[in-house]
Amino acid sequence: MKQKSWLPIYLLLGLVWGSSFVFIKLGLEFLNPVGVAFGRCALGAMILLLIVKIRGIKLPSDSKTWFILWVVSLLLNVFPGFLFAYAQQQVTTVLAGIINACTPLTTLLFLFIFFRSEKIAAQHIIGLVLGGIGVLTVLGIWNGLGAGSTSGVIALLAAITCYGLSFPIIKKYLTPLKLRAEALAAGQVTAGAITLLPFYLVDGIAKNEYRFGPVLAMMALGIFGSGLAYIWNFQIVERAGSSVASSVTYLTPVVAVFIGWIFLGENITWHEPVGGAIVILGAAISQGRFSKKVVK
Numbered sequence: 623m624k625q626k627s628w629l630p631i632y633l634l635l636g637l638v639w640g641s642s643f644v645f646i647k648l649g650l651e652f653l654n655p656v657g658v659a660f661g662r663c664a665l666g667a668m669i670l671l672l673i674v675k676i677r678g679i680k681l682p683s684d685s686k687t688w689f690i691l692w693v694v695s696l697l698l699n700v701f702p703g704f705l706f707a708y709a710q711q712q713v714t715t716v717l718a719g720i721i722n723a724c725t726p727l728t729t730l731l732f733l734f735i736f737f738r739s740e741k742i743a744a745q746h747i748i749g750l751v752l753g754g755i756g757v758l759t760v761l762g763i764w765n766g767l768g769a770g771s772t773s774g775v776i777a778l779l780a781a782i783t784c785y786g787l788s789f790p791i792i793k794k795y796l797t798p799l800k801l802r803a804e805a806l807a808a809g810q811v812t813a814g815a816i817t818l819l820p821f822y823l824v825d826g827i828a829k830n831e832y833r834f835g836p837v838l839a840m841m842a843l844g845i846f847g848s849g850l851a852y853i854w855n856f857q858i859v860e861r862a863g864s865s866v867a868s869s870v871t872y873l874t875p876v877v878a879v880f881i882g883w884i885f886l887g888e889n890i891t892w893h894e895p896v897g898g899a900i901v902i903l904g905a906a907i908s909q910g911r912f913s914k915k916v917v918k
């Protein structure tokens with residue numbers, strides 16, 4: 623496909639997902655972490671169900687598929703949604719965005735450990751080692767993590783671990799079903815919203831002060847980040863291939879760094895962008911992006 627057919631939505635997807643960390647930070651002004659997780663799922667589910675309804679797409683009907691969707695929602699929406707919000711009470715959006723770039727590396731680890739579909743090559747080992755060095759550099763491990771941020775960093779690492787496990791499960795159990803991406807996305811995000819609803823009712827609101835900016839940020843996070851973004855990602859896969867689609871993870875930390883710096887005034891230490899570049903390089907090597915043969 624011509625580049626112009628997918629490039630606009632590719633850039634839009636990178637912008638939306640890269641901005642998500644700032645949206646989370648703003649949402650925490652009036653919501654607790656579980657409230658942020660539920661809010662983005664609920665808004666995303668509403669927009670996806672509306673799209674499914676308008677396009678006349680049927681949702682899955684069998685219980686087995688819904689169970690798998692529920693498991694995927696735990697790994698992609700419920701746990702990471704809470705963990706990222708929890709972490710960003712203690713760490714910057716810059717750090718959250720850069721750590722998120724490690725997702726391809728955690729995916730690779732789970733593919734090797736539980737879903738042995740390919741042999742371990744030298745590029746995979748090099749990529750994983752570089753990624754690990756990059757994470758330690760981002761954290762400035764020689765300075766220690768600091769008492770106030772250790773649990774936040776652990777939460778971020780737990781969140782991307784969930785992400786890493788979700789993709790092999792999707793590939794093995796959902797992709798062979800040949801269902802429409804809109805139906806799978808709507809089912810997944812809806813299952814996440816339903817799971818989070820009881821927790822939101824118990825302890826979702828931090829304070830009853832609803833300023834326009836934070837409310838608008840939560841709406842953008844839910845409608846775009848947890849709703850339309852899934853469809854855009856599917857369109858990129860269709861038009862440009864999975865190799866191009868997966869590279870959006872390299873764009874999101876760049877967006878997160880600049881938005882956190884410009885709009886939130888967050889300080890950036892030298893080792894964060896340097897470590898982020900090492901993480902991205904490691905992920906790119908592990909995916910074979912520097913090899914001559916590129917598989918889409």
